[in-house]
Amino acid sequence: MRTEVAIIGAGPAGLLLSHLLAQDGIESIVVETRSAEYVASRIRAGVLEHSTVELLDSVGLGGRLRAEGDEHRGIYLQWPEERHHLDFVDLTGCSVWVYGQTEVQKDLAAARSAAGQEIHYEVTDTALHDLDTERPSVSFKDIDGTRQTIEAAVVVGCDGSFGPSRAGIPQTVRESAERVYPYSWLGILADVAPSTDELIYAWHPDGFAMHSMRSATVSRLYLQVPNGTDVSTWSDDRIWDALATRLGHGQNGWRLRPGPITEKSVLPMRSFVQTPMRHGRLFLAGDAAHIVPPTGAKGLNLAVADVAVLAPALLALLRKKDAGPANSYSENALRRVWRCTHFSWWMTTMLHISEDPFDAHLQLSQLRWVTSSEAGAAGLAENYAGLPIGF
Numbered sequence: 001m002r003t004e005v006a007i008i009g010a011g012p013a014g015l016l017l018s019h020l021l022a023q024d025g026i027e028s029i030v031v032e033t034r035s036a037e038y039v040a041s042r043i044r045a046g047v048l049e050h051s052t053v054e055l056l057d058s059v060g061l062g063g064r065l066r067a068e069g070d071e072h073r074g075i076y077l078q079w080p081e082e083r084h085h086l087d088f089v090d091l092t093g094c095s096v097w098v099y100g101q102t103e104v105q106k107d108l109a110a111a112r113s114a115a116g117q118e119i120h121y122e123v124t125d126t127a128l129h130d131l132d133t134e135r136p137s138v139s140f141k142d143i144d145g146t147r148q149t150i151e152a153a154v155v156v157g158c159d160g161s162f163g164p165s166r167a168g169i170p171q172t173v174r175e176s177a178e179r180v181y182p183y184s185w186l187g188i189l190a191d192v193a194p195s196t197d198e199l200i201y202a203w204h205p206d207g208f209a210m211h212s213m214r215s216a217t218v219s220r221l222y223l224q225v226p227n228g229t230d231v232s233t234w235s236d237d238r239i240w241d242a243l244a245t246r247l248g249h250g251q252n253g254w255r256l257r258p259g260p261i262t263e264k265s266v267l268p269m270r271s272f273v274q275t276p277m278r279h280g281r282l283f284l285a286g287d288a289a290h291i292v293p294p295t296g297a298k299g300l301n302l303a304v305a306d307v308a309v310l311a312p313a314l315l316a317l318l319r320k321k322d323a324g325p326a327n328s329y330s331e332n333a334l335r336r337v338w339r340c341t342h343f344s345w346w347m348t349t350m351l352h353i354s355e356d357p358f359d360a361h362l363q364l365s366q367l368r369w370v371t372s373s374e375a376g377a378a379g380l381a382e383n384y385a386g387l388p389i390g391f
């Protein structure tokens, strides 16, 4: 097989990249280890920042998001006895949208399928070759067991945190920076109307809790739990009790509505950045190059921001024979990556309980400042909702 861009991974980064390239008349082939159904139903991110929504709109992918998503002006930040609303629209002019990654994934898959995009699902043994040459390739075993090779001008690794692309950057060149946190999130999806109009991020001595949502009838909630927590030790009743305690704030008779839990999982949290994001004819985008803890709602948005920078760089490289934007892709993308890495680390360390009581005083002081100073609130709002495309 021969194409211009071989894309490894059909998550949001891979499918959006193939969509953006196709708009510029550039051909690509996508390979993916999982089935289309599995990729479309993975429960993950829920918040799209302003620039993500603008980008999806601008490439014809904003229709269902605008019709079925939910625009939020801001978030609540709380600690026992106090709940404060931060209004991002007042602070920065930017809102965010609650629209599940599952829905973004379905919209992308439908658009690529309508355009006749070649996507090979359920492949195995993906391997990258000749990345230092102008004829790199990707080999894999197709669903029927046939060995295939895609010869391309460029290979893009959009294969998430466990894919093989990251290691395609030679060991002598690559560097990584990592922070592992001493806690995890227990996340649930429940068939119950959200008990809040906007997301609640709650500091509590028992641990962080968060109330998010997917629709008018589906809630998404999280609890800070120790690393290594076995999900089977958390019965539904225990989860709802902990959520009610941590999200309660003793004001206006607010109550958390419990309901049937349909999904339950534990996810560890880490920050990770591998540099550079490009070597020879291999480019990395999304979780393949960087991971953030979910507290800042940045992972999906960063994947979108990477490919928004990469697509025009590949257009210049392949059509205009201008290597400039491709040569500066890593440096350009990493500016936003490090801003979001810092913001996600900051939100995480401000809201999660640690072993050291000194931290709790600093956290509460920071929360009081962010919710009472316009400058403090605007800083959080700009990072959460309003970094411009190309920051």
Ligand code: RFL
Pocket (backbone or CB within 6 Å): 008, 009, 010, 011, 012, 013, 014, 031, 032, 033, 034, 039, 043, 044, 045, 046, 047, 048, 101, 123, 126, 158, 159, 160, 161, 162, 163, 164, 187, 267, 285, 286, 287, 288, 294, 296, 297, 298, 299, 300, 301, 302, 303
């Ligand atoms: P993905 O989505 O992981 O897609 C990578 C794809 O590559 C495939 N793959 C391979 N394909 C071929 N050959 C191989 N050898 C392969 N190895 C792997 C995989 O099967 C997969 O389909 O990465 P991408 O596209 O970079 O997208 C990144 C986002 O998915 C991720 O950052 C977000 O989900 C993170 N995240 C959140 N981000 C937000 O912006 N806002 C949020 O509110 C938010 N909440 C979350 C999150 C992630 C979570 N989890 C479970 C990690 C909440 C959670 C719970």
Ligand code: PHB
Pocket (backbone or CB within 6 Å): 044, 045, 046, 047, 199, 212, 213, 220, 294, 295, 296, 297, 298
């Ligand atoms: C979610 O809805 O899953 C979600 C929302 C905001 C976050 C993390 C996860 O910061």
